[in-house]
Amino acid sequence: xxxxxxxxxxxxxxxxxxxxxKAKKQKxxxxxxxxxxxxxxxxxxxxxxxxxxxx
Numbered sequence: 001x002x003x004x005x006x007x008x009x010x011x012x013x014x015x016x017x018x019x020x021x022k023a024k025k026q027k028x029x030x031x032x033x034x035x036x037x038x039x040x041x042x043x044x045x046x047x048x049x050x051x052x053x054x055x
Contacts, residue, residue, distance in 0.1 A: 019034070
């Protein structure tokens with residue numbers, strides 16, 4: 001069983017189309033691409049004080 005929570009997001013159509021292109025090039029789903037982008041952002045911007053672990 002997964003501990004993931006579903007989140008709804010509203011984006012401009014052009015942004016979604018561009019993300020879908022990038023996901024297809026990387027052989028990922030759009031959802032997986034967004035998850036990777038967010039994980040990378042949090043890793044880069046987390047502090048040393050109990051920052052995001054990614055898992």
